[in-house]
Structures are given as structure tokens and as C-alpha cells.
Amino acid sequence: xxxxxxxxxxxxxxxxxxxxxxxxxxxxxxxxxxxxxxxxxxxxxxxxxxxxxxxxxxxxxxxxxxxxxxxxxxxxxxxxxxxxxxxxxxxxxxxxxxxxxxxxxxxxxxxxxx
Amino acid sequence: xxxxxxxxxxxxxxxxxxxxxxxxxxxxxxxxxxxxxxxxxxxxxxxxxxxxxxxxxxxxxxxxxxxxxxxxxxxxxxxxxxxxxxxxxxxxxxxxxxxxxxxxxxxxxxxxxxxx
Numbered sequence: 001x002x003x004x005x006x007x008x009x010x011x012x013x014x015x016x017x018x019x020x021x022x023x024x025x026x027x028x029x030x031x032x033x034x035x036x037x038x039x040x041x042x043x044x045x046x047x048x049x050x051x052x053x054x055x056x057x058x059x060x061x062x063x064x065x066x067x068x069x070x071x072x073x074x075x076x077x078x079x080x081x082x083x084x085x086x087x088x089x090x091x092x093x094x095x096x097x098x099x100x101x102x103x104x105x106x107x108x109x110x111x112x113x114x
Numbered sequence: 115x116x117x118x119x120x121x122x123x124x125x126x127x128x129x130x131x132x133x134x135x136x137x138x139x140x141x142x143x144x145x146x147x148x149x150x151x152x153x154x155x156x157x158x159x160x161x162x163x164x165x166x167x168x169x170x171x172x173x174x175x176x177x178x179x180x181x182x183x184x185x186x187x188x189x190x191x192x193x194x195x196x197x198x199x200x201x202x203x204x205x206x207x208x209x210x211x212x213x214x215x216x217x218x219x220x221x222x223x224x225x226x227x228x229x230x
Contacts, residue, residue, distance in 0.1 A: 031216065042118070042205050042220025043159075058217065088157060094216055100166075101147065101209070101216045105159035 002026050004106035006091050012112045013081045021076040021109050023091030031094035032074035033058075033103065034066060036087040043090060049074055081113045116141045116208045120221035127196045128229050134181075135191045135224045137206030143167075146210055148182065148189045149218070153203040162204070165189065193226075201228045 007022045025032065030051050035043035035058075045058030049068040063085060065077045078085060088110050092103040117140045127133035139148070150162040165173045165182050172180050177197075181190045193200055206221040 033217075035218075040222065042207070042222050043218070044220070045217055048217060090159060092159075100164075102149075102161060102164060103209075103216065103218060104161070105151075108157045108159075110157075 004091055004093055004104055006089075006106040006109050008109060009107070010110045010112075012114065013078075014114055015082060017081050018077065018079050019081065020078075021089055021091075021111075022073070023075065023106060024073045025091075025093040025104075026072065027093060027095065027104070028071070029093035029095055029104075030071070031096075032068065033092040033094070034064075034074070034076045035090045035092065036060065036085075037090060037108075038087050046076065046089075078111075081111075083113045085111065086113045087111060116143075116146075116210070116219045118206050118208050118219050118221040120206055120224050122224045123222070124225045124227070126227040126229055127193075129196055129198060131196055132192060132194045133196055133226065135193075135204050135206075135226065137189045137191070137221055139187050139189065139206070139208045141187070141208060141210075143210055146208060147216070148180075149207040149209070150178070150180070150189075150191045151205045151207060151220075152200075153205060153223070154201070159205075163191065196228050198228050198230065201226060 004025045033048040034046040047066040049055045091106040146167045148165045152160045163175045177194045203223045207218045209216045
């Protein structure tokens with residue numbers, strides 16, 4: 001299993017440009033998540049999807065949209081990038097085993113908005 | 115809303131010694147999960163250990179153990195026999211037991227340096 005994969009690894013954008021961050025998992029997990037990590041801070045939840053076809057806002061959703069394309073894929077879109085969106089973005093999926101739930105993370109996408 | 119506080123931005127420990135990282139949290143729930151994640155320079159988030167709040171017994175994973183004090187809302191991580199590979203940022207996190215809808219709240223992290 002590849003686990004959780006993210007593309008691209010690194011991206012530079014100009015203010016106002018758009019892009020989509022891709023995330024895929026091959027573990028047949030239902031729930032998927034997008035977080036951002038800023039310097040000196042922990043991860044903050046942007047959006048999540050509890051199942052295919054459903055999405056919900058997290059703590060910091062402004063400026064982002066998401067699509068749960070199918071069970072495997074959960075994409076994050078920046079329609080008009082701003083310097084404040086410079087961050088490292090992590091995708092995660094949720095493993096449920098009986099009553100135990102654990103999130104597994106992708107390697108991250110580093111985004112620089114100029 | 116839940117909050118997670120890590121009051122030690124940086125810690126250092128001599129190789130082979132023991133170090134304890136602190137974490138406190140605030141929640142009104144009686145049942146929840148707590149986690150410690152490790153983030154090495156590669157930025158990969160790696161699960162170190164987890165604790166279910168309903169369990170009184172402290173979780174242990176090899177050299178890693180926790181001291182979970184539910185009444186005090188404290189969840190510290192002890193690393194025994196520290197190794198150079200333990201150098202990383204360590205994040206404490208809380209999650210509600212909303213099955214299939216778990217959302218993690220992270221602390222700001224503690225940077226651990228291992229001194230050879």
C-alpha cells in the first residue's frame with residue numbers, strides 16, 4: 001500500500017492564480033481531511049469529508065474549496081491564491097478499527113504564494 | 115471547542131537519557147482520544163502513541179509512554195533511552211469520539227533536540 005499520497009510536493013504560485021492540490025489514499029478509508037501547517041503552529045483543519053459525496057468546513061475554510069471525487073481522492077482547490085495561503089498542506093485519511101480511530105497523513109505539499 | 119497547549123517550544127536531552135514532553139488540553143467531553151505525533155525534518159506526520167480517555171491504563175509503545183491524568187487534563191509523553199532518530203517536532207493532539215467524523219485539534223509543538 002502506498003498509504004496517503006499528495007501531489008505536487010512543492011508549488012510556487014503568484015497572487016491570484018488558482019491551483020488544485022491532489023490527495024489519494026489506497027486504504028479504503030471513508031473519512032479524509034485537509035490541514036494546513038504554518039510556522040510555529042500545529043496543523044489546522046481546513047475541510048474534511050466523512051464519506052464520498054460529503055464535505056464539511058473545518059477551522060480555517062475561507063479561500064478554499066474541496067471535492068471528494070470518489071472514495072480514494074480528495075482534492076483541495078485555491079481559486080485565487082493569496083500570500084496568506086503560503087503554508088504546508090497535509091492530507092489525511094481515517095482508519096477505523098472497531099472503536100479505534102487513527103488519522104494517517106500524507107507527506108505534505110509545500111505551497112509558496114508570491 | 116477543544117484546545118491543546120504545549121508549553122515547551124523546545125526541549126533537549128542527552129542521548130540515552132529520558133525526556134518528558136508536556137501537554138495539557140481543555141475539553142468538555144468525557145470520552146475522547148489523545149495522540150502524540152512526531153514530525154521529523156521530512157515533515158511527514160508519524161503517529162507515535164494514542165490514548166483513549168476511557169482507559170485508565172497509560173499507553174506504551176516500546177520506548178514511548180504517556181502519563182494520562184484525566185482529571186488534570188494532562189497528557190505527557192515520556193521518551194526513554196533517547197536516540198538520535200528521535201529528534202523532531204512533537205505534536206500533541208485531541209480528537210472527539212465522533213466515529214467516522216474525527217477531527218484533530220493540535221498543539222503548537224515541541225522541538226526535541228538529541229545531544230550526542
